[in-house]
Amino acid sequence: SQTIHQWPATLVQPVGSPLSLECTVEGTSNPNLYWYRQAAGRGLQLLFYSVGIGQISSEVPQNLSASRPQDRQFILSSKKLLLSDSGFYLCAWSARNQETQYFGPGTRLLVL
Amino acid sequence: AQSVSQHNHHVILSEAASLELGCNYSYGGTVNLFWYVQYPGQHLQLLLKYFSGDPLVKGIKGFEAEFIKSKFSFNLRKPSVQWSDTAEYFCAVKGVDTGRRALTFGSGTRLQVQP
Numbered sequence: 001s002q003t004i005h006q007w008p009a010t011l012v013q014p015v016g017s018p019l020s021l022e023c024t025v026e027g028t029s030n031p032n033l034y035w036y037r038q039a040a041g042r043g044l045q046l047l048f049y050s051v052g053i054g055q056i057s058s059e060v061p062q063n064l065s066a067s068r069p070q071d072r073q074f075i076l077s078s079k080k081l082l083l084s085d086s087g088f089y090l091c092a093w094s095a096r097n098q099e100t101q102y103f104g105p106g107t108r109l110l111v112l
Numbered sequence: 113a114q115s116v117s118q119h120n121h122h123v124i125l126s127e128a129a130s131l132e133l134g135c136n137y138s139y140g141g142t143v144n145l146f147w148y149v150q151y152p153g154q155h156l157q158l159l160l161k162y163f164s165g166d167p168l169v170k171g172i173k174g175f176e177a178e179f180i181k182s183k184f185s186f187n188l189r190k191p192s193v194q195w196s197d198t199a200e201y202f203c204a205v206k207g208v209d210t211g212r213r214a215l216t217f218g219s220g221t222r223l224q225v226q227p
Contacts (some may be wrong), residue, residue: 023197034214036217039155042219043116043118043202043217043219043220044202044204044215044217045216045217046214049213049214051213057213059152059214063197077166090156099144099161100146100161101158101215102156102158103148103155103156104155105154105155106155106156112160
């Protein structure tokens with residue numbers, strides 16, 4: 001069966017520091033991968049999605065970037081964190097040509 | 113652009129009460145619709161989905177949802193809630209012919225079931 005992992009689970013970072021959040025998927029090949037941010041009372045906002053290695057689409061302009069160095073690895077990064085980057089970050093995957101998305105456990109990021 | 117509205121932000125029910133959570137979307141074309149649930153400390157999980165066919169969809173744990181195209185709605189229902197249904201519920205929509213791959217989520221409804 002497929003599983004999706006995210007780490008770290010929780011992260012506290014100072015303003016201006018770099019960020020790297022990792023997401024990996026097991027048990028499937030060529031997945032579509034997604035990064036969402038969940039803000040309290042505001043639902044999930046799509047940040048990036050990827051349909052293949054090195055292929056990244058950005059949904060909203062922001063301080064973050066994403067990379068997909070391997071088929072089942074999706075990384076969310078920032079060179080300099082802002083206070084407004086605090087939130088709960090969720091990675092998700094879907095099978096090729098399938099609509100249903102499956103979510104990871106999330107990373108809670110607090111920028112101080 | 114697609115959007116999803118969940119009008120109930122926080123719902124408190126007693127066990128055995130009936131549940132209906134509202135979800136309305138704005139998109140004029142064909143849609144795929146989803147309800148996800150996030151139990152405390154757990155992953156966001158798929159509860160049920162509608163792609164086509166019977167507009168009354170049954171999901172896990174006794175939940176169902178009805179797609180009413182004329183009302184742009186996909187309300188979630190359960191005839192008798194349990195304490196274990198305490199969770200946050202998210203409605204999501206995807207326009208089939210938009211070319212956009214991502215789901216658009218509502219802001220969520222926090223359900224608290226009191227024993």
